[in-house]
Amino acid sequence: MNIYQLLAAVWRAKLLFVLTLLACLGAVVAVTLSLPKTYQATATLLVGLNKGADKAVTYDVNLGEQLTRTYATLAANPNVAEAARGRLKLSTPPQELLQRMSFAPVERTQLLQIRAEGRSPSEARTLANGYSAAFVERVAGQFAAGQTQATVSINEPAASPARAATPNPPIYIGLGTLVALVIALAVALLRERLDNRIRVAEDEDxxxxxxxxxxxxxxxxxxxxxxxxxxxxxxxxxxxxxxxxxxxxxxxxxxxxxxxxxxxxxxxxxxxxxxxxxxxxxxxxxxxxxxxxxxxxxxxxxxxxxxxxxxxxxxxxxxxxxxxxxxxxxxxxxxxxxxxxxxxxxxxxxxxxxxxxxxxxxxxxxxxxxxxxxxxxxxxxxxxxxxxxxxxxxxxxxxxxxxxxxxxxxxxxxxxxxxxxxxxxxxxxxxxxxxxxxxxxxxxxxxxxxxx
CATH class of the missing domain: 3.40.50.300 (P-loop containing nucleotide triphosphate hydrolases)
Incomplete structure (x- = not known):
């Protein structure tokens, strides 16, 4: 089927095409607006070595990046989540709390971002800052016990997000429109395929x-x-x-x-x-x-x-x-x-x-x-x-x-x-x-x- 035959099939089923498109768009908008809003807040931590460490080690940038990636992994430990849960006085199990958190080092820096998801801006901010504080306290305790030479400090506390991270109406509706067009086109072509009536264009001989x-x-x-x-x-x-x-x-x-x-x-x-x-x-x-x-x-x-x-x-x-x-x-x-x-x-x-x-x-x-x-x-x-x-x-x-x-x-x-x-x-x-x-x-x- 060439483009002209495709357009002719859509034109013959134009009412069905339009109705299907509008129905799909309506469903996309309704689902988008009905989805619960999720907010994200991010706290930034600085990972470094104490002042008494070897200077060669202190100024090794690659070692600093590797150390930051290591602590990003350690931040996701259930023991840290348990400490954060106690600090925030949450009844949420550690594994469920970890599902709402994400940890990522900033490339070519010694910065570590801890991101938290919440049902409101204040909840997201509180989770991010509380978890970050619990992690900083845990690393400080290990440093005091001589178990590590690294230090972790809060470089930038999380702020309340201005808008929800999800759903994103422009993206959702834009992608939904493309899907609605594909569905409407498929319905029109299916109708053409199942239509047993005789269709002859005016210019056909x-x-x-x-x-x-x-x-x-x-x-x-x-x-x-x-x-x-x-x-x-x-x-x-x-x-x-x-x-x-x-x-x-x-x-x-x-x-x-x-x-x-x-x-x-x-x-x-x-x-x-x-x-x-x-x-x-x-x-x-x-x-x-x-x-x-x-x-x-x-x-x-x-x-x-x-x-x-x-x-x-x-x-x-x-x-x-x-x-x-x-x-x-x-x-x-x-x-x-x-x-x-x-x-x-x-x-x-x-x-x-x-x-x-x-x-x-x-x-x-x-x-x-x-x-x-x-x-x-x-x-x-x-x-x-x-x-x-x-x-x-x-x-x-x-x-x-x-x-x-x-x-x-x-x-x-x-x-x-x-x-x-x-x-x-x-x-x-x-x-x-x-x-x-x-x-x-x-x-x-x-x-x-x-x-x-």
């Missing part, structure tokens, strides 16, 4: 490795039929230009029901009719026929299934709907429709339609519902795959494409239906009367074509 033939606005409803004239004109043009030999027999299908394939088939037929072509529209979905509703015409009781079963002649099933527009309705549902489609009679029917019509458009059941689309796609010149971008999942689309590939059909491309970008152009502002039906629209377009 391929989807699932196949060309996008057209992006259609909502093609359902009477008021949308004029608005998509230009979009369907573009669809037909792209189909014709998809190869040197334009596909004469077209299969219109989809992965699942309700994606608009029947509407696309009907509107594509009327668009071809408007271009002066002689068109036959075949309804090959007897289980859930939908062309009658799309064309706003009453289906004939005798249709494709009757012809393929040998119960009707071809002249009985071809119904003229307009001049140069014929319809073969589905007919009643037989028990073996798949076998009828695989019979030589269906292939012979397509051969006849090729000779008598310029364009044969077939509306059949979805690819994932039955084997009908796979059988017809093998005989058709090309398949148009309709995708409802609002409801179809990527897994369904890919499963349908896999099935079409197994049938060795020729896929011309994809039609993205019900998109927010329809490329309406000049027709976008036209709103014809609601009563105009697709066949009436076809007649109007045909009259315009004949009058040229």
């Amino acid at each position: 391929m989807v699932f490795g196949h060309p996008i033939l057209a992006r259609l606005p909502n093609v359902s409803g009477k008021r949308g039929r004029w608005k998509d004239i230009e979009a369907f004109g573009l669809l037909k043009t792209n189909i014709d230009l998809s190869s040197d030999n334009p596909a004469q027999v077209l299969l219109i299908t989809s992965a699942e029901q309700g994606e608009g394939k029947s509407t696309v088939a009907a509107r594509l037929a009327t668009t071809a009719l408007a271009d002066g072509e002689r068109v036959v529209l075949i309804e090959a979905d007897p289980r859930r026929p939908g062309l009658g509703q799309r064309l706003e015409a009453a289906p004939a009781p005798v249709g494709l299934t009757n012809y393929l079963a040998g119960a009707a002649d071809l002249d009985d099933v071809i119904v003229p709907a307009q001049v140069r527009l014929d319809v073969i309705w589905s007919g009643p549902m037989p028990p073996n429709f798949g076998a009828l489609l695989g019979s030589p009679k269906f292939e012979a029917l397509l051969d006849i339609m090729r000779r008598t019509h310029d364009r044969v458009i077939i509306d059949c059941s979805p690819v994932l519902a039955r084997a009908d689309a796979s059988i017809i796609g093998f005989h058709a010149d090309g398949t148009v795959y309709v995708i409802d971008v609002r409801r179809t999942t990527r897994s369904s689309v890919q499963a349908g494409l896999n099935q079409l590939g197994k049938a060795r059909g020729r896929l011309l491309g994809m039609v993205l239906n019900r998109t927010s970008v329809g490329g309406l152009g000049y027709y976008a502002g036209q709103t014809p009367p609601d009563a105009v039906s697709p066949l009436e629209l076809a007649a109007t377009e045909q009259a315009r074509h004949d009058g040229r």
